[in-house]
Every structure is written in structure tokens, then in C-alpha cells.
Amino acid sequence: xxxxxxxxxxxxxxxxxxxxxxxxxxxxxxxxxxxxxxxxxxxxxxxxxxxxxxxxxxxxxxxxxxxxxxxxxxxxxxxxxxxxxxxxxxxxxxxxxxxxxxxxxxxxxxxxxxxxxxxxxxxxxxxxxxxxxxxxxxxxxxxxxxxxxxxxxxxxxxxxxxxxxxxxxxxxxxxxxxxxxxx
Numbered sequence: 099x100x101x102x103x104x105x106x107x108x109x110x111x112x113x114x115x116x117x118x119x120x121x122x123x124x125x126x127x128x129x130x131x132x133x134x135x136x137x138x139x140x141x142x143x144x145x146x147x148x149x150x151x152x153x154x155x156x157x158x159x160x161x162x163x164x165x166x167x168x169x170x171x172x173x174x175x176x177x178x179x180x181x182x183x184x185x186x187x188x189x190x191x192x193x194x195x196x197x198x199x200x201x202x203x204x205x206x207x208x209x210x211x212x213x214x215x216x217x218x219x220x221x222x223x224x225x226x227x228x229x230x231x232x233x234x235x236x237x238x239x240x241x242x243x244x245x246x247x248x249x250x251x252x253x254x255x256x257x258x259x260x261x262x263x264x265x266x267x268x269x270x271x272x273x274x275x276x277x278x279x280x281x
Contacts, residue, residue: 141272144265147187150180151261155254161247184261192264208275215271223262230255 114120154177195212204212234255238248 141269143187144191144269144272147184147191147261147265148269150184151254151258154180155251155258158247158250158254161250181257184257188261188264191268195268211271211275212267215267215274218270219263219266222266223259226262227259 157177234251237243238251243251
């Protein structure tokens with residue numbers, strides 16, 4: 099049996115396979131343990147600043163009346179480490195981007211995931227703020243909050259928003275990044 103004539107495209111495909119580039123790209127995109135990747139998705143790190151800012155917001159929101167007579171220095175010494183940990187972790191997470199690397203190194207799949215993560219973050223923040231602001235206003239009038247309590251809740255809500263803007267895209271993208279199978 100005589101082999102059929104090969105097209106120019108199949109010969110070009112063989113040339114590309116001969117260089118080894120398809121195998122290198124597949125190795126870099128797969129989630130195999132043997133791959134020594136420079137950038138890995140940040141799966142657990144963004145949870146800490148979000149948890150700390152949520153804890154501060156809930157703490158200031160439920161502010162027990164027993165804490166009204168509590169010395170301010172003690173409260174500050176408890177609250178400042180939470181705020182400092184958020185302020186230290188969040189910029190590092192944001193600078194690396196949602197996938198733990200600069201956007202210039204993204205392929206089409208990662209660029210789409212990066213775009214989706216920012217859109218999800220903006221959608222969630224819009225919903226939370228549209229529902230949360232009237233809720234906080236009604237709650238402050240219903241419970242007759244003092245000015246200091248209102249300022250603390252507003253400041254912690256601002257910190258929660260800033261933390262979500264910085265950390266939520268990374269969290270979303272790192273958990274939605276599907277590794278390609280090693281073939």
C-alpha cells in the first residue's frame with residue numbers, strides 16, 4: 099500500500115511538534131506536580147484579609163452596649179492588628195493580580211478568567227452596597243446609634259469594600275482556574 103500525499107499543513111504541524119513547543123506549553127498549563135511553575139494561583143491567601151475585614155465590620159455592627167464604658171486604648175490595641183494585617187496583605191495580593199502573575203503573561207483563557215473575576219467582583223460589590231447602605235441607615239435610626247458608632251460602622255464598611263475590591267478577584271480567579279489535564 100502506497101501512503102497518500104501529505105498536505106503542507108500536516109507537514110507544518112509535524113515541524114512544530116518536532117520543536118517540542120506543544121509539549122512545553124501543555125506542561126506549563128497542566129497542573130502536574132513535576133511542573134516547576136513560576137506563578138501559582140493564590141487560593142487561600144485572599145481569604146485572610148476578607149475574613150479580618152468581615153470580623154471588624156460585624157464587631158462594629160453588633161457593638162455591645164457593655165463596650166461603651168470600655169477604655170478606648172484597649173479597643174484600639176485589639177482593632178489595630180486586624181487593620182494592619184489587612185493593610186499589609188491586601189496590596190501584595192492586588193499587585194500580583196487575580197492569577198498571581200502580571201496580565202502581560204496571560205493567554206486567552208487566563209485573560210477571560212481575569213475579566214470574569216473583575217466583573218464578578220464589581221457585580222457583588224454593587225449588590226452588597228445597594229442593599230447594605232439602606233439597611234445600615236434603617237438600622238442606625240432604629241437602634242439610635244451615637245455618632246461614634248455610626249462612624250466606626252461606616253469606616254469598617256469602607257475597609258470591607260476596599261478589601262473586597264482588592265482580594266475578591268484573586269479569590270474568584272484562583273478557584274475558577276481549571277487546570278488542563280496532562281496529556
